[in-house]
Amino acid sequence: MTLLGGDDPVFSWPDGIRAAASFTFDVDAESCVLAHDPGAAKRMSLMSHQSYGPLVAVPKILSILARQDIRATFFVPGFTAECHPDVVQAIVDGGHEIGHHGYLHEQMQGIDRETEARYLDRGLEALHRVAGVVPVGYRAPWWEMNYQTPGLLVERGFRYDSSLLDGDAPYRFAVEPGSAESLIEIPVDWALDDWEQYAFYPGWTGSGVIESPSKAREMWQLEADAQHAQGGCWVLTNHPFISGRPSRAHALEQLIEGVKALDGMWVTTLEEIAEHAANVTKVVRTHTRYEVPTFPDAPILQDGTPVGGASRARETATLG
Numbered sequence: 001m002t003l004l005g006g007d008d009p010v011f012s013w014p015d016g017i018r019a020a021a022s023f024t025f026d027v028d029a030e031s032c033v034l035a036h037d038p039g040a041a042k043r044m045s046l047m048s049h050q051s052y053g054p055l056v057a058v059p060k061i062l063s064i065l066a067r068q069d070i071r072a073t074f075f076v077p078g079f080t081a082e083c084h085p086d087v088v089q090a091i092v093d094g095g096h097e098i099g100h101h102g103y104l105h106e107q108m109q110g111i112d113r114e115t116e117a118r119y120l121d122r123g124l125e126a127l128h129r130v131a132g133v134v135p136v137g138y139r140a141p142w143w144e145m146n147y148q149t150p151g152l153l154v155e156r157g158f159r160y161d162s163s164l165l166d167g168d169a170p171y172r173f174a175v176e177p178g179s180a181e182s183l184i185e186i187p188v189d190w191a192l193d194d195w196e197q198y199a200f201y202p203g204w205t206g207s208g209v210i211e212s213p214s215k216a217r218e219m220w221q222l223e224a225d226a227q228h229a230q231g232g233c234w235v236l237t238n239h240p241f242i243s244g245r246p247s248r249a250h251a252l253e254q255l256i257e258g259v260k261a262l263d264g265m266w267v268t269t270l271e272e273i274a275e276h277a278a279n280v281t282k283v284v285r286t287h288t289r290y291e292v293p294t295f296p297d298a299p300i301l302q303d304g305t306p307v308g309g310a311s312r313a314r315e316t317a318t319l320g
């Protein structure tokens with residue numbers, strides 16, 4: 001087994017490149033709140049909080065990206081594309097990548113293969129109809145991949161995913177244990193997501209704490225510095241309706257300047273990173289599906305589960 005980490009550079013980048021960085025924007029807009037609670041459609045103020053993304057924030061972010069002369073990856077739910085076709089077209093016209101992000105940013109946990117396939121296909125159809133886009137990249141809504149997802153993605157021609165959290169750099173993984181088919185993964189991390197710093201709406205989401213943009217910029221820059229030092233891949237996830245507010249957008253532009261200033265840092269789309277990774281990454285990883293341990297001789301609880309591993313795991317899952 002190859003252990004990851006240690007002192008060696010964590011990835012093999014093109015000549016002259018030390019590490020990579022990608023600014024990614026999940027254009028959840030109205031879709032994520034409607035998927036979470038269809039009743040939110042009646043809440044005018046909440047919906048306006050979401051609409052701020054495509055109406056105000058995306059144009060602002062596109063200006064920042066143009067001024068900084070970098071390309072980014074925008075993950076767009078199909079419903080967002082249908083509601084805001086001009087915005088999606090402006091992203092395409094800006095030279096940026098569009099990735100798949102569900103149709104209505106659906107809840108993915110526990111759904112069956114057929115249901116998940118329907119979400120994928122409806123999202124693909126919407127992006128193609130609205131903007132003529134056939135995405136090669138996928139990011140699961142809520143970063144919630146299922147073990148069946150990779151196979152569904154390969155069947156539909158996707159080349160990479162960016163929803164898993166188990167790496168400092170891109171890697172190749174088998175879509176099923178033993179399968180010859182594989183996908184490139186470009187990992188993400190909650191510490192590099194604006195939701196945890198800024199997201200707040202009473203009765204819907206947020207910790208109740210809205211952090212200072214200078215604090216968010218500092219922690220994201222520190223992570224970029226560390227990834228640059230070890231030759232890794234830094235992926236920032238921002239949501240326009242969150243990070244497009246004035247002081248946050250200003251801090252984002254300062255962060256872009258800071259990341260670009262790192263010597264040999266390749267600031268580009270996930271598609272370009274995935275394309276390079278597909279050429280140089282030959283080792284294929286397999287994701288282990290864990291069985292929850294049980295104790296065969298343990299007493300059986302009233303609900304039929306044995307005392308020990310299974311019941312503990314279930315308690316933990318309820319808390320998490």
Ligand SMILES: [Zn+2]
Pocket residue numbers: 026028032101105141142
């Ligand atoms: Zn999302």
